[in-house]
Amino acid sequence: MMQNVKINSYQFLILVIFFTIGTSMLTVPSVLATDSKQDAWISAIFGMGIGLLIIWLFITIALWFPHLTFTQIIEKVFGKWVGKAFSVFFVLTSFLFSSELLYYFGSFLNIHALPNTPTVVLNILMAGIVVMGVRLGLETIARTAEILIVVFFFLFLILVVFISPEINFENIQPVYEMGTKKIVQASLFYVVVSPVDAVVLLMIFPSFINKMKNVKKSFLIGNLIGGIIIIVITFLCVSVLGAADTTRQVYPSYELAKKINIGDFVQRIEALMSTLWIISLYFKTILYFYAAVLGMAQILNLKDYRPLTLPLGMIAVTLSLVIYPNVIYQQKFDSTTGNSLSLSIGLFLPLLLVVVYAIRKKQLKKEA
Template sequence: MPDTPLVALNILLAAVVTFTVRLGIETFTRTLEIFFIPVLILLTIFLVSIIPQANIQNIQPVFENGAKPIIRATLFYVSVFTLSPVMFLMIFLSKVNESKKGGKAFYIGTLIGGIILILFIMLDILVLGPDTTSRNIAPSYTMAKKINVGNFLMRIEAIIATIWIFTTYTRTVMYFYVSVVVFSNIFNIKDYRPFTTALGMIMVFYSLIVFPTVPSSGEFNKNIWLFYAATYGLIMPLLLFITAKFKNIIKKNHGSQQ
């Protein structure tokens, strides 16, 4: 929809996200349980259908430009599924009845998401080649156009687009929910719902400031994202961990002296 203003699409998504958060986290997670298996099946069909078109020569030579670009790209994509979910830990203990099972599910979900992301990146390069993949905004969508199984199963890129929209919506809801709950906790207010509309409006304007155009999104991901994600996904948790350790040591020493 090239003629549609970006703000209109942002408002539409923000409205759905705000409405979902107002319904509560339990309603949202139950919905995810319903869609998880169908989405996983569709992704499996997509991966199996595109594998025959993979060409191992597209990744050769592996170290053509040295190890630095590979390390940088690896850190970027690993940060997507390892550093981003750290913010969920801010509300994790208060929203999970059984912390041990919840922690196990958290790690398993992170691992599954990482495996799926790695598989898609690998197939993008094997099928489209490095040049086409790097120049394309949505290489997986382009790759889906190449699927043709017996002149019957073909043109399934709409499925990929649907999954993409659903997963983007899911991540946005989770991030927005964490933001609203933490914001209400700062002011010691139990019910977070009165803040959803106001913060939803702020989210729309903030999105237009950070990502006013598609090229700006690419520049942010390339030059800023890794440092931005490492700030709240690595540095701050480490500082909190170190502070907690020192606090325990001080308490033990103080207790032993008494």
């Protein structure tokens, strides 16, 4: 029943764009500026290039068994018991990240927009539409993305055009002062939080896509477009706010929107600009949650994943409220444990899959 769901390559491309942007739009410029100062936007370019190589690795793995999801591929290559152990780790990590994004959503709105609203209420509201979307299915999620991508790019264009007069090119000079080594090291954060985490999209790609013709291009182009948006946002943050101010801000792109002032008339539209982040965050959250729920259903050999959505959604809300006691802990966790988990499921596990597949290739082809 689950295998009957199909989306087209264009819809998948849009989902890749939203997933790539996700939380990166708000958090990446600050971290990149901390390590590579005014060259943060160059670090984003390097990160996008490295990320495309990782996406190519994911495509290669997925096309070994184009009719299987990532958890099924893991079980196929590693064997039943070892494969299930790795699949459980992948599913639990995806679920943890979906809870983490609920925290981001509630925390951001509580600080900047709705300070008198309890965080638990905001998290429940977000979790509610995430659970609703997953229950309605992947096709509904993809069609919604098709509509909201127009809204997203319209608002993004407004942001770029309106903030352009505030650009100060002195803020990005001298260019390339930090040197290649420092710039590449800084870019690794972007690689971890965006392309590496895109491994969860293998729960969709290519088993739930109806035409294989352009499917590889969709994955690569979607990641490329998302990467370009992050590069533009990072460039604007550094060139408008300056490297020092970008480093100090938790959400520099939100502060960027506050600088918009056209003729003392168009100003204070940062609440409207936050819609950009909320849209992309929603789709990143729902894709993590979908991967976790679908993966769990496949591990348990269930015919339908929908009975798991509500209980897992309730657990996700609870976890989102206790996962981070405060912002300092959150930043420490993300830079240590969070990055380790991302690398484990998004880099080390795929590379291990490649090694084991190379060893067992003949046997797996006979079984097929």
